[in-house]
Amino acid sequence: MRRRLASVRARATLGTTLVVAVALLAAGTAVLLSLWTNLSDQAGTQAERTAREVAAELAAGQPYRALSLDDDDRPVQVVTEDGTLVAVSEHLERISGTGTDTVRPASPPAAAPSGDGEGDGAEGGDGDSDADAEDDDSAGAAGLRPGEIAEDPAYSDGSATVDGESADYRFAAVEVETEDRGTLTVYAGAPLSTERTAVRTALTVMLIGFPLVLAVVAGVTWLMTRRALRPVEGIRREMAAITASADLARRVPEPDSHDEVARLARTTNETLAALEAAVERQRRFVADASHELRSPIASLRTQLEVGAAHPELLDVPGAVEDTVRLQNLAADLLLLARLDAGERPAEARVDMAALAREEAAGRVRVSVDAEPADVSGSRGQLRRVLANLLDNAQRHAREAVTVTVRREGGRAVVAVADDGDGVPEADRERVFERFVRLDAARSRDDGGAGLGLAIARDVAERHGGTLTVRGTPEGGALFELRLPAV
Structure with missing residues (x-):
């Protein structure tokens, strides 16, 4: 019985620990995903802000060489509609995850012709009517008017090497329609190092904290289960003592609580009381039956002994009457025994x-x-x-x-x-x-x-x-x- 109780404690502890472990795993996963999403969104917001600043300069007609691309260590690319890189931040050595993997413009920016303020880029900037017509067609295709910046940026994840340091970035792509250069796309990145560090820190805390929490849960469950089953052990010991002593007048201890164990103790005592009453009835029945059988058997024996010694004094009718009475009593006892046995x-x-x-x-x-x-x-x-x-x-x-x-x-x-x-x-x-x-x-x-x-x-x-x-x-x-x- 002690091994069974220990097994019950072990099963309860294991079950509770598994449930808590699954709950902690689910909660930890949700927290990490939520943390990563929120921090990534913040990085995307920062990248979008940088891209919009550059797009605003382009919309205002700022030349490529005069763009604010080197204010910080964030990678920035300016790409034409046909995918040609026309401007890039300084010290950018490698990039992936944007519209183009190149890190140098197709041709170095040239001096602007006399009045248009812009002669940069491989595709010209010569100001002729054909270029203007192409730009107008491109603007119409993009759905933007000249000088307008797209409302909805596109996001992507990639990596870049800036000034010899490689890192992961969240990139934001913002389209802008210019007067003379057509539709340009500005790619700006914000580093994800802070986000990844925060996620790794949270993961480390969880990996250290979750086992401690599970250990505490297992210990508390073990102790609480042992305390809850202690009355059951008392009931077991008392039942073993009752079985050994055959003293049905004894009763198992009833806890003061109103839980299932207390109800078990009360039911056990009720069963013992019913068993004691049944055994007592059986004892009385056996004693009464023995007493009732003794009289006709003694009377019949006396008559037979007298008849054996003095045949002329044998009371045959009396012997027959005692025999019939004995037979009826035996039949009654047999019927009662069959009824007590539950015969249908x-x-x-x-x-x-x-x-x-x-x-x-x-x-x-x-x-x-x-x-x-x-x-x-x-x-x-x-x-x-x-x-x-x-x-x-x-x-x-x-x-x-x-x-x-x-x-x-x-x-x-x-x-x-x-x-x-x-x-x-x-x-x-x-x-x-x-x-x-x-x-x-x-x-x-x-x-x-x-x-x-x-x-x-x-x-x-x-x-x-x-x-x-x-x-x-x-x-x-x-x-x-x-x-x-x-």
């Missing part, structure tokens, strides 16, 4: 009216008033009930015994009434106990062994019915048998 009655259809007439036939002072009322059960056991009730009524009746059979709803009711002294109200349940005879002065020959009514009630209950006693208006006793009707 046969499922036969029995007409209680016909059975009452058959059992009353040949008996003096017995009248029957019966209507058909069929029940399901053992014909022999139900006949025994009627015989016991009639025997009891005839012993106590002054002049007459009346048997009535009727139907009441779904019940068949058999009533046996006598005009005797009746049964005192205080003894109306006691008369159905085994070996009980209310008239202590009555002889055993006249009163029987006190098993008839006990057998009658047991048979009635086995058939799903009841047997009760009450008084009649004339003062006698009325025994009423109620059985489920078919």
Whole structure:
């Protein structure tokens, strides 16, 4: 039992720890994803801000060489609509994740022609009508008017090497429509090193903290489970002591709590009380049966011994009477044993009216008033009930015994009434106990062994019915048998 309790504690601890571990894993994953998303969005916002600053300069007609591309260490690219790199931040040695992997413009910027303020770029900036027409067509395709910056940037992740240091970046791409250079795309990056550092720090904290949390959960669960199961161990020890001593008067300790363990203790004590009562009834039954059997056996032995010594003095009728009494008592004890063992009655259809007439036939002072009322059960056991009730009524009746059979709803009711002294109200349940005879002065020959009514009630209950006693208006006793009707 101790190993079982330990196993229960282990299973409870393991189950709780696993549940908490899964919950922590899910929560940690959600936290890391949320942290990474938020920090990445912040990097994207920073990259977008840089890209828009450069786009605003381009929209204002700022030459490529005059753009603010080297204010910090963030990589910036300016790419034409056909993918040509026309401007790039200084010290950019390598880049990936943008529109182009090149880090040098297609041709170095040239001096601007005399009035347009712009001659940079490989594609010209010569200001002729054909270039203007192409720019106008490009602007129309991009959906932007000259000098307008796109509202929605595009984001991507990549890496870059600036001044010999490589890092991961979040890039923002912002389109801008210029007057004379067509649609340009500005790529600006913001480093993700801070975000990655924060995520790694949070992950490290989780990797250290989660095992500690799980250890605390496992320890607390183990201790709490042991404390909760301590009363169970007390119940086990007491039950083992009861089994060893066979003392059914002992009871297991009941905790002061109102939980399942307390209910288990109360139920165990109720079971012990019922078992003690059953054993006590069995002891009384054995003692009473031994006492009842002793008298006819002793009487029969005496008569046989006298007959063996003096044949002329042998009381044959008395010996036969004692033998019959002994046989009936043995039959009663056998029937009670079968009823106590839970034997189910046969499922036969029995007409209680016909059975009452058959059992009353040949008996003096017995009248029957019966209507058909069929029940399901053992014909022999139900006949025994009627015989016991009639025997009891005839012993106590002054002049007459009346048997009535009727139907009441779904019940068949058999009533046996006598005009005797009746049964005192205080003894109306006691008369159905085994070996009980209310008239202590009555002889055993006249009163029987006190098993008839006990057998009658047991048979009635086995058939799903009841047997009760009450008084009649004339003062006698009325025994009423109620059985489920078919």
